[in-house]
Amino acid sequence: MTSLFARKPIADLVPDDADSGKGLRRTLGTVDLVALSIGAVIGAGIFSSIGTAAAGQMAADGVTVVRYGAGPALVLSFLLLGAICALAALCYAELASMIPQAGSAYAYTYATLGEVIAWIIGWDLILEYAVGNIAVAISWSGYFVSLLSGFGINVPGWLAHGYREVILAAPDSPLKALIADAPHIAGVPVLLNVPAFAIVALITWLLLIGVRESMRVNKAMVLVKLIVLAVFVVIGVQHINMDNYKPFAPNGFRGIHQGAAIVFFAYIGFDAISTASEETKDPQRTMPRGILLGLLVCTVIYIAVGAVATGIVPYKQLLANDPLAAAFNQAGLQKFTWFIALGAVVATSAVLLVFQYGQARIFMAMARDGLLPKWASKIHPRFRTPYLTTLAIGSLVALGGLVGDAGETYDLTNIGTLFAFSLVAVGVLVLRVIEPDRPRPFRVPFVWPVAILAALACVFVITGLPWEAWVRFAVWLIVGLVIYFMYGRSRSRLRSAA
Numbered sequence: 001m002t003s004l005f006a007r008k009p010i011a012d013l014v015p016d017d018a019d020s021g022k023g024l025r026r027t028l029g030t031v032d033l034v035a036l037s038i039g040a041v042i043g044a045g046i047f048s049s050i051g052t053a054a055a056g057q058m059a060a061d062g063v064t065v066v067r068y069g070a071g072p073a074l075v076l077s078f079l080l081l082g083a084i085c086a087l088a089a090l091c092y093a094e095l096a097s098m099i100p101q102a103g104s105a106y107a108y109t110y111a112t113l114g115e116v117i118a119w120i121i122g123w124d125l126i127l128e129y130a131v132g133n134i135a136v137a138i139s140w141s142g143y144f145v146s147l148l149s150g151f152g153i154n155v156p157g158w159l160a161h162g163y164r165e166v167i168l169a170a171p172d173s174p175l176k177a178l179i180a181d182a183p184h185i186a187g188v189p190v191l192l193n194v195p196a197f198a199i200v201a202l203i204t205w206l207l208l209i210g211v212r213e214s215m216r217v218n219k220a221m222v223l224v225k226l227i228v229l230a231v232f233v234v235i236g237v238q239h240i241n242m243d244n245y246k247p248f249a250p251n252g253f254r255g256i257h258q259g260a261a262i263v264f265f266a267y268i269g270f271d272a273i274s275t276a277s278e279e280t281k282d283p284q285r286t287m288p289r290g291i292l293l294g295l296l297v298c299t300v301i302y303i304a305v306g307a308v309a310t311g312i313v314p315y316k317q318l319l320a321n322d323p324l325a326a327a328f329n330q331a332g333l334q335k336f337t338w339f340i341a342l343g344a345v346v347a348t349s350a351v352l353l354v355f356q357y358g359q360a361r362i363f364m365a366m367a368r369d370g371l372l373p374k375w376a377s378k379i380h381p382r383f384r385t386p387y388l389t390t391l392a393i394g395s396l397v398a399l400g401g402l403v404g405d406a407g408e409t410y411d412l413t414n415i416g417t418l419f420a421f422s423l424v425a426v427g428v429l430v431l432r433v434i435e436p437d438r439p440r441p442f443r444v445p446f447v448w449p450v451a452i453l454a455a456l457a458c459v460f461v462i463t464g465l466p467w468e469a470w471v472r473f474a475v476w477l478i479v480g481l482v483i484y485f486m487y488g489r490s491r492s493r494l495r496s497a498a
Contacts, residue, residue, distance in 0.1 A: 005115065007115075008494050026278070026280060028280045029280075033280065034294045037291070037293075038350075042347055047324060051323030054318045055317075069259055071251065072307075073255065077306075078260075079299075085299075086292075087450055089292055090454070095108040097441040097442040098439075105125065108427050109424070116481075127476065129393075130397055132413035133351075133355045134397055137352060138162065140196065140199050142322070143348065155195070156181075161175060163189070163192070166189075179191075193404075194402070200401055204390060207360065207385065208390055210385060221346045225350065226301075232343075235333065236312050239312045250315075260464060261463075261465050287442075312330075371487075411466060412476070415465055416473060416476075418462045419462070
């Protein structure tokens with residue numbers, strides 16, 4: 001039993017082949033990491049989930065409340081999440097400066113809490129990156145189709161909505177009409193989200209050819225999304241009606257809490273920075289700066305956008321797939337909605353890029369430890385990227401986007417990420433106890449209260465998610481443990497060396 005919790009020595013987690021011509025290429029600086037953070041964090045959450053977070057959600061009967069919205073107090077939900085993520089980010093920064101490996105939370109827990117916990121985190125991160133990316137791809141498709149329609153180009157509905165999205169839609173949803181409209185093969189309707197598939201294929205190709213090229217594209221997309229959000233804030237602030245802020249918190253703290261749980265999807269990307277450790281110059285200094293500065297910038301942007309969105313229209317009118325565009329439409333600013341749609345397309349593209357980037361590197365780290373097949377750790381001799389893993393993950397996400405439903409993945413992604421955050425915080429404390437003298441280029445200030453608060457705060461946010469998310473998450477972890485005991489445990493390099 002103790003072998004299940006065997007820790008991997010930190011010295012073995014620090015890569016030594018970055019400059020040998022065989023490992024990943026170190027090309028990223030602080031600006032790259034901040035751009036990576038903005039690319040991951042400012043995306044589908046701010047452009048889609050803030051509507052539900054502000055207005056709440058009703059059941060199909062139109063009477064039963066499924067989730068209570070925060071109303072104009074959405075800014076407090078963002079502030080609450082920013083504070084919680086800041087606590088978690090401090091813990092990430094300490095471990096990232098000590099363990100500059102591509103495995104992110106997986107690598108950190110391997111060094112602090114042991115192999116079986118590391119496996120659980122690695123399996124859990126699939127939810128954050130791969131499964132979450134399916135939802136982002138589907139969201140991207142919706143914005144892209146909306147953008148095309150603004151220029152008179154109409155994509156047939158059966159080519160822009162996946163099979164499960166249509167089948168799981170409410171009985172009175174317009175999507176149900178697509179079943180009759182779509183061509184049928186052997187009596188089965190052809191319902192394929194082709195735009196979602198295409199964007200994932202494009203992102204996968206970009207990640208294959210190199211990290212430097214990918215980061216250049218990411219910086220360009222980050223610049224576009226920041227310009228779009230700046231335009232939204234500058235124009236929107238001129239049309240704020242103070243009456244829309246009343247009542248400020250219509251559902252009290254319960255609404256703020258549940259609103260934070262909903263909109264947490266907007267924050268899940270900040271830890272993706274830590275997956276870039278092996279491709280970062282001077283990671284001991286650069287990683288903490290990139291993580292903390294990126295989170296600060298994103299939190300300020302979220303609060304500004306949330307304040308403007310709930311100020312220009314009554315908060316209930318934000319309940320839409322494209323809440324920012326809906327806010328401008330309701331405020332009589334229709335001529336700018338195409339610009340918002342463009343920003344959403346670019347923003348979600350950047351999220352796809354960063355998440356695909358991070359997932360491939362976590363799989364690579366797990367494969368190097370023997371917990372996944374060896375092929376997943378292979379580096380392309382020319383591009384110096386984990387090409388087989390990138391192709392495998394890209395293929396799975398593309399197929400999921402082709403036929404999947406975004407609503408099934410958001411809550412699962414949130415609960416998985418919060419679970420990972422809480423374990424990273426615990427890992428910081430464990431390492432402080434068992435290896436107190438190990439050099440720490442960055443140290444969490446007031447480590448005990450900060451780390452304990454980080455772990456408890458993440459658990460607190462999880463309690464705001466529906467019980468279905470807990471059940472699905474439990475099933476996911478059980479499946480992961482079965483795979484570990486049937487495959488990974490017997491092939492673990494750490495166990496073999498013991």
